[in-house]
Amino acid sequence: MKIAFRASPKPGAQGALKELSGRYGQTPAAEADFIVTIGGDGTALEALHEALTMPAKPVFAMRTDGSVGSFCNSFRTHDLTERLHAASRVQLPVLQAEIEQAGGRSQVLFAINEIVLNRQVFQQAKLKVAVDGEGDPMIINGDGLVLTTPLGSTAFNRTLGGPLLPLGSSLLALTGIAIRRPAVWSPVVLSDHAILDVEVIAAAHRPVQIATTSGTVLNISRARLFRSPDRTVTLLVDREDESLCTPFGRQC
Incomplete structure (x- = not known):
């Protein structure tokens, strides 16, 4: 071995x-x-x-x-x-962010735990968010948004009041960072087939960045966030380690 x-x-x-x-x-x-x-x-x-x-x-x-x-x-x-x-093998989803910066440059980032969109300056971000291209986009004012996989749901997402997702589930969580408007905003649980389209409104005056464990992209103008269709990683879970199984609602 x-x-x-x-x-x-x-x-x-x-x-x-x-x-x-x-x-x-x-x-x-x-x-x-x-x-x-x-x-x-x-x-x-x-x-x-x-x-x-x-x-x-x-x-x-x-x-x-x-x-x-x-x-x-x-x-x-x-x-x-x-x-x-x-050990049990758990296939973990990988998030993908297709990003367009304010200058027109395109980039792609990958994340295993979370993708964070957050403001770069004192002014709060203003974001137009659509899910699967259906219905009217939502205008969100706040410090940002976090799209989280089940693996990442125990970390930053939880400190923001987001939901804990079972490891191995086909779910994602969309959680806000200091959302001011809409006043009725609350965290959302989505299917991992969902596609989020985010447009930064007044990007020159309210700049926004995207951050993952693998990197940060500044001054974005728009981004498409989704589960990568052809990428996964494998986490090995010790069958006898109850402290790992329990928080994710799994039985090893």
Whole structure:
């Protein structure tokens, strides 16, 4: 079995990396059977983004002491091989943002947890939002919006009062950041087939950026957000780790 280890820069994680790589070896990710992370959710997300370029490369995340690691498995060193073979495989959706900047340049970003649209200056953003091109677009005034996958629903989305989505469900959450108008705004649960078209109103005076774990694009004029039709990543879930299963409403 070939394993590529990735670790947080924290001393505890680096010490664990030395122990694990000494016991199991260290293989380049492109040649490995598994990517194993040591740290917290941030380290795991970096590895999942790395796996985007290597289809079907599973990621097994382990949390170290002091890390929240809401989708990480417990840390142990002695039975890693057995755990990797026994773990449940969860296919995670990947969000895609097709972006047009104010100057006309086009870019594409991918996200495994969330896509965040937020204001760049003191003035609140003014956004015209349409879902699946149906009905009248909604005009939203506020600090921004967050489109979240089930994996990302435990993080920033939750601090904003957004819903917790079951891991493995075919759902997305659209949650507002300090929405002023409409006054009746509340978080929305969408099918993962939904397509969001967002236009920035008065972009020159109320600039907006899009941010994901993989990058940030400034001064956008419009964006189309949706689940990527041809990209997924695989997270390995330790069957015995109830602390990971329970928050996502799953039975491992």
